[in-house]
Amino acid sequence: MAVQPEGTPCWADAMFGDVEGAKSFYGDVLGWTFGEASSEYGNYTQAYADGKAVAAVVPPMPGQEGFSQWCLYFASQDAAATAGKIRDNGGEVLMEPMRVGDFGTMCLARDPSGVVFGVWQAGVHEGFEASPQQTGAYCWAEVFTREPERSDAFFTSVFSYTAKQMQDEAIDFRMFDLDGNTVLGRMKMTEDFPPEVPPYINVYFAVADCDEAVARATKLGGVLRFGPMDSPFGRFAALSDPQGASFSVIDITTTAGEMPQVTDVS
Secondary structure, three states: OOOOOOOOEEEEEEEOOOHHHHHHHHHHHHOOEEOOOEHHHOOEEEEEEOOEEEEEEEOOOOOOOOOOOEEEEEEOOOHHHHHHHHHHOOOEEEEEEEEEOOOEEEEEEEOOOOOEEEEEEEOOOOOOOOOOOOOOOEEEEEEEEOOHHHHHHHHHHHHOOEEEEEOOOOOOEEEEEEOOEEEEEEEEOOOOOOOOOOOEEEEEEEOOOHHHHHHHHHHOOOEEEEEEEOOOOOEEEEEEOOOOOEEEEEEOOOOOOOOOOEEEEO
């Protein structure tokens, strides 16, 4: 797989206090299998869909216990240069670029509205191995923020995205493109979100049947937050896993309705 253009979502992982519980949950809901834990790298454990790497789970580092959340990583040719852009545009670097053996270099950051994300400069690990259409694979992601103007200005400056705004009076939704391909969405958080829910990036994983995945997830202690709902992009639902990490599932083969109107944002 070729190294992705700068700003392309390229990897996702999450910290779990109960890693075995997370493996059992996502294994049942998304059909993931798991590799051996890498003790050299904090028991980082890769997840696979049909033998292709799709994500990873890891126990929390000391001092980071208690809050599980998926982290989306964006591709970078030079993590140190991207960290500089993050600072220059009002973001905060939470973890300086750190080399992870031959795998690559990682960095953790927060945008000016509070959204945490990662940066990945690929070495031998180039990121997602499965296509977004494959069951169990990463499919899509959306930045959920209460301050869309700050997030929009930040992400388009750091990653040179072009933007399109969805023409819908009910929601404030924007899409970011790279080289003509839409790679990321941004949703304004409404008052429907409890104030204690911080801004975050919601990752979507592909499933063969949205309703079946929701049924499996809720049976295993997951919480249905929204949906299932039909859309022109697929039938999807938003969930929280038993440890509180938010994610969504989508069946892209089941679509309904017309594609929304969008306008370019200068």
